Amino acid sequence: MTVALALFSGGLDSILACRVVAAQGIRVKAVKFVTPFFGYDLLAREAEYVAWVKKTYDIDLMLHDVSAPYLAMLADPPHGYGKNFNPCIDCKILLLRAARELMDKCKASFLISGEVLGQRPMSQRQDTLRLIARESGCEDLLVRPLCAKTQEPTPVELAGLVDRERLLAFRGRGRQPQMALAKSFGISEYPMPAGGCVLTEQAQAGRIAWYYGRKWPVNVSDMLLLLFGRHFQLPHGGWLSLGRDQAENERIAALHEGRGYLLGMEERPGPLALLRYSEHPEDLAAAAALVVRYGKKVKEGSPAATVKLSSEAGEQRLTAEPLADEIFQGWYL
Numbered sequence: 001m002t003v004a005l006a007l008f009s010g011g012l013d014s015i016l017a018c019r020v021v022a023a024q025g026i027r028v029k030a031v032k033f034v035t036p037f038f039g040y041d042l043l044a045r046e047a048e049y050v051a052w053v054k055k056t057y058d059i060d061l062m063l064h065d066v067s068a069p070y071l072a073m074l075a076d077p078p079h080g081y082g083k084n085f086n087p088c089i090d091c092k093i094l095l096l097r098a099a100r101e102l103m104d105k106c107k108a109s110f111l112i113s114g115e116v117l118g119q120r121p122m123s124q125r126q127d128t129l130r131l132i133a134r135e136s137g138c139e140d141l142l143v144r145p146l147c148a149k150t151q152e153p154t155p156v157e158l159a160g161l162v163d164r165e166r167l168l169a170f171r172g173r174g175r176q177p178q179m180a181l182a183k184s185f186g187i188s189e190y191p192m193p194a195g196g197c198v199l200t201e202q203a204q205a206g207r208i209a210w211y212y213g214r215k216w217p218v219n220v221s222d223m224l225l226l227l228f229g230r231h232f233q234l235p236h237g238g239w240l241s242l243g244r245d246q247a248e249n250e251r252i253a254a255l256h257e258g259r260g261y262l263l264g265m266e267e268r269p270g271p272l273a274l275l276r277y278s279e280h281p282e283d284l285a286a287a288a289a290l291v292v293r294y295g296k297k298v299k300e301g302s303p304a305a306t307v308k309l310s311s312e313a314g315e316q317r318l319t320a321e322p323l324a325d326e327i328f329q330g331w332y333l
């Protein structure tokens with residue numbers, strides 16, 4: 001039986017691309033690539049998610065973590081960034097290359113992706129669809145079932161591995177044809193189209209771009225930390241992340257991993273915070289004063305408090321007054 005390996009984002013187009021090819025009697029295996037910017041939380045509940053995809057869409061899925069090559073690419077994507085810090089063209093090239101490397105293991109004869117001509121401004125124009133296929137080295141291997149008939153027949157179609165007549169000619173930004181097709185497959189539960197991953201979102205992308213500008217050793221833990229909470233650049237170069245609620249405090253504690261200082265008040269409720277990339281005493285003092293500033297107010301306002309700083313070297317305590325707002329307005333990231 002012919003096997004195809006599909007790139008699965010979880011969006012409707014990727015679901016339909018799998019189903020259109022599977023409807024020809026081809027065995028479709030799907031891979032969802034994850035990075036800190038998309039899908040990373042699924043790694044913690046992989047079996048549950050894979051089972052849900054099978055039950056909901058009848059698609060056999062696996063997850064594959066490509067964080068390391070992705071973070072390296074993001075420093076300097078050869079085709080540049082989109083409106084924010086999104087390297088959409090190089091993102092697609094990287095994921096296709098990663099899929100190509102998995103083909104042998106999956107015994108796949110070709111690759112599927114769910115792109116639709118003209119649906120996205122940067123990565124789904126006619127010229128970029130060609131460029132992505134060519135530069136990923138997948139020109140002879142890739143089929144885009146939803147828009148195949150808007151393209152020249154691919155080597156996979158010409159070889160008869162897939163029946164071009166049963167592929168589609170979707171184009172443009174409209175969603176009606178996809179919704180009708182989903183209905184014909186009995187698929188009613190699917191995510192609404194989103195604008196893109198967090199790298200397209202102004203505030204988060206801006207922080208990630210700031211981080212890359214620091215030339216620190218880029219790592220997954222820092223990326224995950226940048227995606228929630230409050231962030232400050234301290235006067236001596238330190239980076240402080242501060243939780244806004246209990247759930248964020250727990251995530252900050254879990255991401256400490258012995259790197260930098262974990263700060264929190266012992267006397268009254270307040271945020272946990274993580275200081276990285278500075279040992280400067282003035283940054284430690286500023287970090288402690290910010291923790292007190294964002295601590296729970298008491299009747300008298302926000303009195304001085306003792307802040308515990310935990311690091312691999314041990315614990316220390318600093319007594320700090322809440323930092324005045326006018327001092328740190330320019331520190332926000």
Ligand code: SF4
Binds near residue numbers: 087123195198
């Ligand atoms: S929006 Fe994000 S996940 Fe989608 S192609 Fe662009 S960089 Fe990749």
